[in-house]
Amino acid sequence: MSDLIQIVLVFARLTFVAFGGGIGILPEMEKLVVGQHHWVTHQEFVDAYALSQVTPGPGMLMVVAIGFRAAGVPGAIVAGVAMFTPPAALTWFVADRWGRLSQRPFMLTIRATLAPVALGLLVSGSFTLLRLAVDGWLRALVAVAAFVALATFGRAPWQVVAAGAVFGTVALR
Amino acid sequence: MSAAPSPKPPAPERPRPSLRDTFREFLLIGLTSFGGGRSAYFQDAFVKKRKWVTEEEFLEAIAVSQILPGPNIGNLAAYLGQRLRGGQGAIVAVLCLTLPGAISILGLAWLYFNGMPASVSEPIGRGVSAAAAGLSAAAVWRLRGGAANWPGYAIVGVTFVLFGLLHWSIFLVLALVLPLSFLVARQKR
Numbered sequence: 001m002s003d004l005i006q007i008v009l010v011f012a013r014l015t016f017v018a019f020g021g022g023i024g025i026l027p028e029m030e031k032l033v034v035g036q037h038h039w040v041t042h043q044e045f046v047d048a049y050a051l052s053q054v055t056p057g058p059g060m061l062m063v064v065a066i067g068f069r070a071a072g073v074p075g076a077i078v079a080g081v082a083m084f085t086p087p088a089a090l091t092w093f094v095a096d097r098w099g100r101l102s103q104r105p106f107m108l109t110i111r112a113t114l115a116p117v118a119l120g121l122l123v124s125g126s127f128t129l130l131r132l133a134v135d136g137w138l139r140a141l142v143a144v145a146a147f148v149a150l151a152t153f154g155r156a157p158w159q160v161v162a163a164g165a166v167f168g169t170v171a172l173r
Numbered sequence: 174m175s176a177a178p179s180p181k182p183p184a185p186e187r188p189r190p191s192l193r194d195t196f197r198e199f200l201l202i203g204l205t206s207f208g209g210g211r212s213a214y215f216q217d218a219f220v221k222k223r224k225w226v227t228e229e230e231f232l233e234a235i236a237v238s239q240i241l242p243g244p245n246i247g248n249l250a251a252y253l254g255q256r257l258r259g260g261q262g263a264i265v266a267v268l269c270l271t272l273p274g275a276i277s278i279l280g281l282a283w284l285y286f287n288g289m290p291a292s293v294s295e296p297i298g299r300g301v302s303a304a305a306a307g308l309s310a311a312a313v314w315r316l317r318g319g320a321a322n323w324p325g326y327a328i329v330g331v332t333f334v335l336f337g338l339l340h341w342s343i344f345l346v347l348a349l350v351l352p353l354s355f356l357v358a359r360q361k362r
Contacts, residue, residue, distance in 0.1 A: 015243045019343045022244045047291035051281045053298040056206050057274025060244040064275050065282035073279070080275050084267065087243020088251040092263040094237060095255035111229050112358035115319035117350050118236035120332020122212060122316065126309040127337045129209045133302035142300060146307025150213065151314050154221075157214045158205030161304045165207070168300015 003071040004078050006037065011063055011082035018087075022060040023128065029063075039070035054165075060084070142167055190225050192265065195258050198223065199250060199269035206270075208301035210309025211246045215253065216316060225257055232319045240347065247271065324357040 010032050018025045026049070033039045040048065045066070052062040060083055067079025101107055134140045142164050149155040149163075190198075198218045206214045212235060220231050234256070238248035247267060254266025285291055320326045332350050335341045 018242050018244065019240075047285060048282070050291050050294060050298055051278055051285065052274075053208050053302055054294045055274045055277040055281060057203050057271050058211065058244045058246040059209060060247070061271065061274045061278050064278045065285070068279060068282045069286055076275075076279050076282070080271065084244060084247045084271055087241060088247050088263070088267045091238060091241050091243070091248040091251040092255050092260065094241060095234075095252040095263070096260075098237065099256055109355070109358050111233050112321070113351065113355045114236040115229055115232040115321070116325040116328035116357075117332055117347070117354050118232040118239070119313065119316060119319045120329040120350070121239050121336060121343075122235060122309075122313050123329060123333045124337025125212075126210065126306070126313050127333070129302070129306040129309050133209070133299075133306040139299060139303040142303035143307035143310070146304040147311045147314070150217070150308055150311035157217050157308050158201075158207075160308055161205070161207045161301055164300040164304025165297050166300070168296045168298070168303070172299040173296040 004074060007067050007070055007075055007078050008082045010037065011067075011079050012086055015083050015087050018060075022058070033066050033070075037070070040066055044069065058084075138171060190223065190257055192258050192261060194223075195254065195262050196265050196269060199254065199266045200273070202250075203270045203273045206246075206274075208298070208305030210305040210312065212249065213305075213308040213312035215246075215249060216312045219253060221315070226253065228316060228318055230256075232316060239343070322357075324360070325354075328354045328357060 014025050014029055014032070017028070030042070030045050034042050034045050048062045048065040048069075049059075051065055052059045055061065061080065063079040063083045064076045068076035070079075130143060134143050146160045146164060149160045150157060202211070202214045202218060216231060219225050220228055226234070234249060234252045238245050238252050241248055247270065250266040250270040251263045254262035254264070256262075258265070281289075281294075320329050328350055331353070332346060335346045335349065336343065
């Protein structure tokens with residue numbers, strides 16, 4: 001039981017310092033789950049991240065694998081809930097308040113203020129992904145093909161990623 | 174679908190999607206969004222295909238979900254779910270986004286901690302993450318209209334350099350670029 005409480009405390013605290021994306025908290029998470037609590041080894045931590053890359057949904061679901069190692073299925077559940085629920089509830093609350101203001105004229109200015117900044121944040125995220133994932137010309141080719149498939153041909157994103165998975169299995173071993 | 178009487182006036186011109194359609198779109202993303210760059214899936218489903226939110230509203234959702242703490246994509250789902258279908262929508266969105274992946278990763282974690290080498294998934298992961306990186310770039314390309322004019326593009330550039338290249342804290346970046354962007358937005362009107 002005390003394990004479960006520890007898991008909740010660790011991940012609920014981590015999620016509230018995750019600003020501007022989950023990737024930023026990985027070093028801090030490793031310090032806590034590998035160095036302090038010894039729930040997983042360094043290699044298992046890296047592998048948990050790798051597993052999150054071949055499963056759908058948010059990458060931060062890697063905490064489910066860590067929670068599972070620490071305390072079985074109950075550990076997996078509380079880790080996921082602690083990571084996602086508090087910030088989602090906060091976002092829901094903000095979206096609700098924000099929505100009530102959306103008819104006011106000044107919201108047009110606010111929206112126009114946020115749009116280029118959000119675009120800059122998206123460019124940053126995309127750049128990080130490209131830098132991490134594009135290692136060698138074959139993978140660069142996959143990324144370019146994916147870009148064209150979505151931007152030019154309007155294929156569904158899942159089709160593009162499925163094609164990438166097949167290509168990876170055949171050509172990127 | 175007959176709408177129940179609501180104390181709040183509905184948003185003009187655009188119909189509110191049914192809870193069923195909301196469920197379907199979020200579940201599709203939850204089942205298929207592999208390998209990073211998940212905002213591309215949301216852009217494709219909600220802006221391009223369904224047209225439930227405009228480009229500007231979507232960028233606003235991105236900004237709010239990144240400014241608030243927590244995993245961005247979970248926040249984005251909560252935000253869009255709330256805007257589309259209120260509190261119910263937010264709950265449906267977050268559950269549909271996270272449960273399929275949580276169950277899959279639990280299954281894989283069980284196999285892994287029972288001796289399956291993680292290297293089994295490595296080639297797939299390489300292909301998936303390269304494709305997902307390309308998708309994320311395409312989503313940015315589709316949303317480029319959000320910058321509107323050259324000062325807007327300058328704001329995009331400054332934000333990218335400070336946050337994406339120099340890895341400043343998001344608060345410092347926002348403290349600098351939001352006032353600039355506000356001035357640009359006021360000029361435009």
